Amino acid sequence: MKFLIRLLLILGLCLPARLLALDRFVIPEGQSVFGEILYHTLSGNETLLDVARAYDLGYNQIVLANPGLDPWIPPAGHRVLIPKEFVLPEGPHTGILVNLPEMRLYYFRTEGGVRVVYTAPIGIGTEGRLTTQGIYTVYRKKEHPYWHVPESIRKEDPTLPEVVPPGPENPLGDYALYLSRGAYAIHGTNRPWGIGRRVSHGCIRLYPEDIKALFPLVPVGTPVRVLYQPVKLGIREGRVYLQAFPDIEKRLPDPVLEVVKMAARLERETGYDLTLDLFRVREVLRKPDGVPREVGEVR
Structure with missing residues (x-):
């Protein structure tokens, strides 16, 4: 079934987003890079937002990977x-x-004795409202949640009621x-165009189809670590790969030095010797x- 879905995607056919919700990958022993680069040929009525959701990507990912392409009126026949x-x-x-910075969530589980990771794109807080690391x-899960509107948000928009019931107007989806600190939650949305953007408080x-798939998998008590890693370094089949996203909060004064430090940590964790091409x-x-992108090798 996975092969069939992948083949249809490569051919550029439009699949319902629900078929592609919440990617699941087996984590190979000693490897930290997984998945593959695909391509999609645009039809005449697709936006990049449509393509992003169909492949379970955020707006940021599809736009960054295809610079210069109009996200709203991309040319038909273009290979994305x-x-x-x-x-x-x-x-x-x-x-x-x-x-x-990546605007992505990862959930780790062991299934049948095998380590797997589920992953999905996310929308995050606007400037000054980023989730605290x-x-x-x-600590709690809720299907069809009520949104108890915080006083700070009601001050911004006095037209909001104190409580928004479940339904299409509820931004929680x-x-x-619900998380244990800061009135934060991982939830759905009634505005899926905000995934891969800075839109929340x-x-x-998550996309509605992603949170629907994630919700039953995550038990109460699951730890959640909020990170700030615009650069990531990993190993796959003897090669070293660097994945870099914009430093949205400008917290890395020297990203090259950060990569070198990450390489040193990766060597300690894996026991491998890494050689990086700093250019x-x-x-x-x-x-x-x-x-x-490949930036080195394992020796």
Whole structure:
């Protein structure tokens, strides 16, 4: 079935988003890069937002990977790069990891004795409202949640009621995983165009089909780590890959030095010796497009 879906995607056929919700990958032993780069040929009535959702990508990923392409009126017949290859954020790889600059969530499980990761794009907080980095816990789950509008948001928009019931006007969507600090939640949305954008007041938004698939998998008590890693380094089949996203909060004064430090940590964790091509590293960092690029090798 997976082969059939992949073949249809490569042929550029339009599949319902529900078939592609919440990507699942087996994590190979000693590897931290997975997935593959795909391509999609645009029809005459598709926007890049349509393509992003069909492949379970965020707006940021599809736009970064296809610079210069009009996201609203892309030319029919154009071949769009689909960045479905990923480098794992730095661990520990347990529970849920939320990487803010990447605008992506990872959920780690063991299934049948095999380590797997589920991943989905997210919408995050606007400037000044980014989710605080740190460790949280899923302390409550709710299907068809009510939105109890915070006073701070009602001050911004006095027309909002104190409580918004379940339904199409509820920005929490149909499912919510409530976190243990800061009034944050991982939830759905009634505005799917906001996935891969900075649109929330600090909560983490998923496509409706992604949160629907994630909700039953995540038990209460699951740890959630919120990270800030615009650059990620990983290993696949003896090669070293760098995946770089824009430093949206400008927190990395020297991204090259950060990559070198990550390489040292990766060596300690894996026992491998890594050789980096620093010229290639700088080239990738100059144009952070979210596509994993080979920058070295394992010796």
